[in-house]
Amino acid sequence: MDAFHVIGPLLRLLPPETAHGLSLxxxxxxxxxxxxxxxxxxxxxLMSRVWGLNFPHPLGLAAGFDKDARALKxxxxxxxxxxxxxxxxxLPQPGxxxxxxxxxxxxxxxxxxxxxxxxxLDVFAARLEAFRGTPDGRGIVGVNIGCNxxxxxxxxxxxxxxxxCAPLANYLVINVSSPNTPGLRDLxxxxxxxxxxxxxxxxxxxxxxxxxxxxxxxxxLAPDLVPQEREAIAGVVMDSVSGSSAxxxxxxxxxxxSNTTVSRPHTLQGRHxxxxxxLSGRPLFDLSTKVLRDFYRLTKGRLPLVGVGGxxxxxxxxxxxxxxASLVQLYTAFSYYGPALIARISEDLAQLLRExxxxxxxxAVGADER
Ligand SMILES: Cc1cc2nc3c(=O)[nH]c(=O)nc-3n(C[C@H](O)[C@H](O)[C@H](O)COP(=O)(O)O)c2cc1C
Numbered sequence: 001m002d003a004f005h006v007i008g009p010l011l012r013l014l015p016p017e018t019a020h021g022l023s024l025x026x027x028x029x030x031x032x033x034x035x036x037x038x039x040x041x042x043x044x045x046l047m048s049r050v051w052g053l054n055f056p057h058p059l060g061l062a063a064g065f066d067k068d069a070r071a072l073k074x075x076x077x078x079x080x081x082x083x084x085x086x087x088x089x090x091l092p093q094p095g096x097x098x099x100x101x102x103x104x105x106x107x108x109x110x111x112x113x114x115x116x117x118x119x120x121l122d123v124f125a126a127r128l129e130a131f132r133g134t135p136d137g138r139g140i141v142g143v144n145i146g147c148n149x150x151x152x153x154x155x156x157x158x159x160x161x162x163x164x165c166a167p168l169a170n171y172l173v174i175n176v177s178s179p180n181t182p183g184l185r186d187l188x189x190x191x192x193x194x195x196x197x198x199x200x201x202x203x204x205x206x207x208x209x210x211x212x213x214x215x216x217x218x219x220x221l222a223p224d225l226v227p228q229e230r231e232a233i234a235g236v237v238m239d240s241v242s243g244s245s246a247x248x249x250x251x252x253x254x255x256x257x258s259n260t261t262v263s264r265p266h267t268l269q270g271r272h273x274x275x276x277x278x279l280s281g282r283p284l285f286d287l288s289t290k291v292l293r294d295f296y297r298l299t300k301g302r303l304p305l306v307g308v309g310g311x312x313x314x315x316x317x318x319x320x321x322x323x324x325a326s327l328v329q330l331y332t333a334f335s336y337y338g339p340a341l342i343a344r345i346s347e348d349l350a351q352l353l354r355e356x357x358x359x360x361x362x363x364a365v366g367a368d369e370r
Contacts, residue, residue: 008337008338011023012103012105015099016101016102016103016110017098017099017100017101020065020101020335024065024066024070024071027070027071027074027075028070028071028074030074032071032074032078032339040079040343041056041057041059041079041081041342041343041346041347041350042056043057043346043347043350045350045353045354045358045359045360045361046058046081046346046349046350046353046361047360047361048326048327048360048361048362049362050254050304050326050327051170051171051216051253051254051304052213053140053170053171053216055081055082055140055327056081057081057346057349058081058317058321058325058326058327058328058349058361059080059081059317059327059328059329059330059342059345059346059349060080060081060082060083060084060140060142060306060327060328060329061075061080061082061083061084061329061330061331061334062084062308062329062330062331063084063085063086063087063142063144063173063175063220063331064086064087064112064114064144064331065331065334065335066083066085067085067086067087067088067117067118068085068088068118068119068123068124068127069085069086069088069124069127069128069131069141070127072085072127072128072131072136072139072141073131073134073136076136076139076141077136078339078342079339079342079343079346080342081140081327082139082140082141082142082170082327083139083140083141083142084141084142084143084144084173084329085124085128085141085142085143085144086118086124086143086144086145086146086173086175087116087118087144087145087146087175087178088118088120088121088124088143088144088145088146088161088165089116089118089120089121089145089146089147089148089149089157089161090120090121090147090148090157090160090161091120091121091148092118092119092120092123093115093116093117093118093120093148093149094117095114095115095116095117095118095180096113096114096115096117096180100112100113100114100115100277101113101114102270102272102275102277103270103272104268104269104270104272104273104279104281105270105336106269106270107267107268107269107270107273107281107282107283108281108282108283108310108312108332108333108336109268109270109279109280109281109282109283109284109332110279110280110281110332110335111272111273111275111277111278111279111280112180112260112277112278112280113179113180113275113276113277113278114180115149115178115180115181116146116148116149116178116180116181121160121161121164121165124165125164125165125168128141128143128165128168128169129168132168140170140171141168141169141170142169142170142171142172142173142218143161143165143168143169143171143172143173144173144175144220145158145161145162145165145172145173145174145175146158146161146175146178146181146184147181147184149181149182149184154184154187154196155195155196155199155200158174158196158199158200158203159199159200159202159203162174162200162203162204162207162217163203163206163207165215166203166204166207166208166215167207167208167212167215169215170215170216171215171216171217171218171253171254172204172215172216172217172218173218173219173220173256174196174197174200174217174218174219174220175220175259176188176193176196176219176220176221177220177221177222177258177259178259178260178278179222179224179259179260179261179262179277179278180277180278185222185224188221188222188225188229188233189229189232190232190233190235190236193232193233193236194236194239194240197219197236197237197240197251197252198240200217201217201240201250201251201252204217205250214250216253216254217252217253218252218253218254218255218256218306219233219237219252219254219255219256220255220256220257220258220259221233221255221256221257221258221259221291221295222258222259222261222262223257223258223259223260223261223263223284223287223288223291223309224261224262224263225291227294230291230294230295230298231298234295234298234299237251237252237255237299237303238299238302238303239251240252241302241303252303253303253304254303254304254305254306254326255295255299255303255305255306256305256306256308256329257288257291257292257295257305257306257307257308257309257325258284258287258288258291258292258308258309259278260277260278260279260280260284261278261279261280261284261287261288262277262278262279263279263287264279265283267283268283280309280310280331280332281310281312281332281333281336282310282312282332282333283310284309284310285309285310285311285316286310287309288307288308288309288310289307289309289310289319289320289323292305292307292309292320292323292324292325293323293324293368293369295324296323296324296366296369297324297369301324301365301366301369304326304327305324305325305326306325306326306327306328306329307320307321307323307324307325307327307328307329308320308328308329308330308331310332310333311328311329311330311333311345312330312332312333312336312337312341312345313344313345313348314344314345314346314347314348314349314350314351314352315348315352316345317345317348317349318348318349318352318353318364321349321361321364321365321367322364322365322366322367322368323366323368323369324365324366324368324369325365326361326362326365330345
């Protein structure tokens with residue numbers, strides 16, 4: 001029994017944002033359980049190489065849990081194959097008024113409308129830089145970037161985040177899919193997306209000029225996009241890969257699918273189901289996997305995809321991989337079940353891969369589409 005089994009139920013008696021704040025505080029002060037050798041997934045079958053990075057296993061922590069990069073060491077030691085921090089915006093901002101996070105325990109779900117509350121880029125980058133200077137600082141860390149609300153020019157905000165974090169991150173994420181910043185998801189639309197991506201790609205290429213490793217640049221998408229929007233986005237992204245302009249050396253390196261949904265499946269039981277915000281967890285699984293599968297087809301398997309939304313078991317992770325994900329992330333199930341979940345999902349995933357005769361994660365990526 002790990003410490004979470006004792007503390008977890010107590011945390012659940014508190015309002016969810018208070019419980020989350022306490023967990024992060026404990027993690028950042030070294031009060032959380034470190035992974036023992038038993039907890040840390042080490043099965044060679046799960047190792048994979050994506051964007052030239054060696055992932056010990058494909059299961060990572062999704063953005064939003066550690067918005068200010070406070071607890072990287074503890075989260076990586078807990079056994080995640082990689083951790084995505086943020087969303088960070090150039091300037092600090094308080095986010096929406098509380099309450100803004102709601103548990104739907106019977107549904108295995110959460111609704112949140114945080115609205116990019118964070119301490120801003122300066123504090124964030126200083127923490128990440130300090131972490132990189134420690135003996136544990138070599139873990140795989142993604143940085144999820146957003147824009148302030150209000151902002152006069154979203155592209156300038158994203159470009160600032162990219163320039164600042166490119167040398168510190170193993171990958172960067174342009175988050176245009178949070179439902180809690182007014183107007184943000186409109187940036188996913190065809191021509192606006194093309195312009196935005198051109199600017200952030202130039203920022204990334206400039207920040208990584210002079211022989212420095214080019215930090216992979218990913219785009220995180222909403223699950224609520226209709227088929228025509230998905231086609232348009234795939235077109236823009238694939239153009240960025242194959243038709244790099246004179247200004248830019250390269251394109252988008254991957255997609256994260258998906259963020260939370262503004263839809264409300266009729267099966268929801270929790271009394272908070274009608275709160276405004278993004279729904280995550282189990283009820284998001286089918287929708288986000290469908291959109292993931294669609295993007296795998298639209299991008300012809302040429303772009304690594306990260307599958308996220310409702311993953312709570314090895315079978316869920318396996319289904320994301322078979323639908324086209326090279327890597328998988330989770331947040332909500334982790335907040336309900338704690339660190340022991342990481343090893344359980346990894347072990348079950350390895351077993352499922354073996355049962356179907358795969359000798360690596362990479363072999364199984366998109367298997368349902370072949
Ligand atoms: C409380 C909460 C806060 C979140 N904050 C962010 C965020 O700041 N940036 C982001 O890109 N995604 C954010 N997300 C979305 C998650 O990264 C993830 O895409 C989504 O929750 C689906 O995964 P899950 O079903 O495993 O939770 C947040 C999710 C939750 C539950």
